[in-house]
Amino acid sequence: MPSQPRIAMVAGEASGDLLASLLLGGMRGLWPDLQAFGIGGPQMASQGFDAWWPSDRLAVHGYSVELLRRLVELVRIRHQLRARLLAAPPSVFIGVDAPDFNLALETDLRAAGTRTVHFVCPSIWAWRADRVEKIRRAADHVLCIFPFEPALLAKHGIAATYVGHPLAAVIPREPDRAAARARLGLPQEGPVLAILPGSRSAEVQYITPAFFKAAALIRKALPAIKMIVPAVPALQERITACARDCGMQDALQIVTGQSHTVLAACDVTLIASGTATLEAALFKRPMVIGYRMHPVSWRLMRRRQLQPWVGLPNILCQDFVVPELIQDAATPEALAAAVLEWLAACQSRSDRVTALQKRFAALHDILARNTSELASDAIRQIIEA
Template sequence: MGAQQRRFALVAGEASGDLLAGLMMDGMKARWPDMQAAGIGGPQMLARGFQSWWPQEKLAVRGYVEVLRHYPEIAGIRRQLKARLLRERPDMFIGVDAPDFNLDLEAGLRSQGVKTVHFVCPSIWAWRPERIEKIRAAADRVLCIFPFEPELLAEHGVAGSYVGHPLAQVIPMEPDRAAARAALGLALDTPVVALLPGSRRSELRYIALRFLQAAALMRREDPAIQFVLPTLPALRAEAEQMLQAGGLGGQVKILNGQSHAVLAACDATLIASGTATLEAALFKRPMVIAYNMNSLTWRLMIRKQLQPWVGLPNILCREFVVPELIQHEATPEALAQATLAWLRAPDKVQALQQRFTALHAQLLRDTPTLCADAIEQVLEG
């Protein structure tokens, strides 16, 4: 091996992918100190010497309509990138998340002899089993953030390596509730319920109103409860309007971001399905998981659902350790009662915290080094 300089191409499509790629690059730079890395990336990658040929924001597009509107530009970037990589032939291409962009690109490069790795297994175990054929064509190896994924991939002839979940490194094993409350200006001796309806405008419209109606019902039963709602600055005005309309003006503390501080501070959370539920589990907080979406979208998704659970904590524990109230079940009354039930059952909360501590330990791995190990195996394979 010796002095051979390694050249890697990477694409990370949004902020979460940039964080993952930054961790991975730490391991790669320790293994190959003079490596070069270029492609499309964000600030975490740039801070580690990455050269981005296009701004990462070009790929950070969500929702069917938005994707359709930006599709010609995104497809054009992918075509140009593929042509450049086939000319320059890096030692490896690594696609970080962004499966809709990366899997096709990986398949095209791999068919021309470029080695490929995909970081983060698409959630074939939850919604889209048809993606497995695409993954098999695209990746020499998949870096997995959940421990059950490599075995699942192996059943379909795809090599996978479990590298741990990066959130497990960011969130402390024993969060400091008192310090978080002090930082957020919350009373130490009365219950705090966190309302996390999600960070997209559509989620605010479909779920936040139910969460606020549930908060009003809880407040009626226990006027001492403090409610906290972290939101994006761009959505704050809309959230405040909803509070006023629901008669909760001044009764729910709205914060710009700070969802981690809010999860550390709370006694329980009413939370939309998604990565935030895993964050809540790593903060060892009891939760009620809810989701509500366009009814047509829901009917399409329910047909493709492969497991009885929707929330990541339940999927990882393989049972309903926390309640899920989805679609028509997510009534304000049901949400309020399920959340109050946690506040009234300290023994159940303690048992849940033990489950979540074990889960945290399982997800906590030396991600940078494990990524570099897997990449090296593919390079030498």
Template sequence: MSETQRQFSLVAGEASGDLLAGLMLDGLQARWPTMKAAGIGGPQMLSRGFESWWPQEKLAVRGYVEVLRHYAEIAGIRRQLKARLLRESPDIFIGVDAPDFNLDLEAGLRSRGIRTAHFVCPSIWAWRPERVEKLRAAADHVLCIFPFEPELLAKHGVAASYVGHPLANVIPMVPDQAAARVALGIDGDATVVALLPGSRRSEVRHIASRFFAAAALMMKAQPSLQFIAPVLPNLRADVEQALEAAGMTGRVTLLDGRSHAALAACDVTLIASGTATLEAALFKRPMVISYHMNSLTWNLVMRHKQLQPWVGLPNILSGEFVVPEVLQDAATPQALADATLEWLAAPDKVHALQQRFCALHAELLRDTPTLCADAIQKVLEG
């Protein structure tokens, strides 16, 4: 097979992975213009000509208890996918995040002679350090999105490259709040709170009701507040149900996706822990990070495997609590409302935070598509 006819296989298991994989595909297509790519992906990947053999939503499940409920279906997809890849033998398989799904798949493919890469180092520096052993067996190369990760992986014998964080390329250094508000039909003088309860159904079911109840309390304290909430189409019914339960139907403007527009337009965000918190930091927005999951998952797993005092990426990367985290049992509507309103009363504190986030943005800004292609080319030639 010539260099211009590469066959790549990718699996991205959720919305954030879809964005990362889309930018990677830009680099791969620039390097190998006639390449073909297939596997499991979402709309960003599909828009670049990717062929998805299963809907990405099938893999977007979080938490041990929730995964157990869907285990048979997910395991079946992985078996079928592995069999197909072994038959078709792509030049390389690239697992994009989703380590619970991808690492075992990568290890099985690699043991049969298929080159593998893993895009996004699992958070072995935050929790579940035992994953480094899985990673060493699974991936010929790891593409890292944080600058400290390659050195850490090298100590464990894992080849890795820092490619920058793709979101730092997507999000402007100085977001245009006024333009975002015009695009969303929001009054330029309004005080806007963005509510982001997560991109998975399990997250929405655990978190959205708390966020909307907190919004009701905030509205009671400051009736002029406007609320917006980006929603994936497949989760809209769940979100609308949570709105109704909180008595907030019609008081929160639901956006079809458009989370970046929401973060650009808002003054503060109440946001579920995950990649979206880094997006909020890159948009230079003050935030309150929250999370709530099945209590069994939290008590038996998360609390005992967390290696750092922070769960939110802005705090982890800063090495301190630059924004509040209100988690699990502490995440009452009143606590969430109070913490969010505190930002609106502290403009000097907001300005200082924005300066921290500008420095963080500069550190993460690299030519990610090209660096991804460089790393993949190394693996193909190695």
């Protein structure tokens, strides 16, 4: 094993940046002087990662239309990265999520003799089951964040390790609501709604207007409510403009980042489907999941959907424990009504909220592992092999 391994990584979007930064922290426990480089974001950079391209360059939305618009740029970046890694092969390549980008790159690198690890199993159990063969060709090993995935991959001859979900280790089992509200300048009493419209550019286009119009209806019903929006820095200006267009610029507190603090502070969240919904579940917060995309993308995705649920909390619980309002169902009126139901349940301390919190606490226990250590040990074994 090299004393200072050279580790290439690609992480796309804010969620991948977070997962990769936690993995980097664990690997530095084994190799304090490791070199890590590739495509990453600010949280990876805080771990000493050398980002040749920023992770937000990989952010795409939907299944076909939006991806086609970005295809030329994505292919060019992948071609340049592949050439650079083939010219100076790393000790291991770790693709963090972003399967459309990473699996093809991993396949080429593996064929050339570079060991490859894919961190976060693509959701072959939810949709895109055809990706199984791509994973088998691409990855020497898959690091799985959900406990049922290794057995599923083993049926297809793919080596995998369950490492738990990194977020379950960093999110406290009992979030400090009072401290979070104080940090954000929110009152200790009274309802707080967190609005998380997503971290991708097209999500701002398709989702944010419906969310903010729903927020206007919620405010009309509950004038004293506080509403806070954690915005990805690159999208904050557009989110602020959307709030202004919806006449909500004075009603919404828009902050840069701080999504975990916002989730800890809120009573309920209106949230776009994605990793953030799992974060909200780990914070034990009632939520309404909404999502909208280009109509063509939606039709294509629905044909490949293997389960009745879209949101991660519902998929993991195998039940509609929180409402999902997707595409045409995600009207401002429907979103507002679902949020107001949760807010009323929180105010009355109903059994519905208690039952949900118990489900989410059990989920937290299942997902909480020493992910950094388990993942780093699996990567060490791959490098030593």
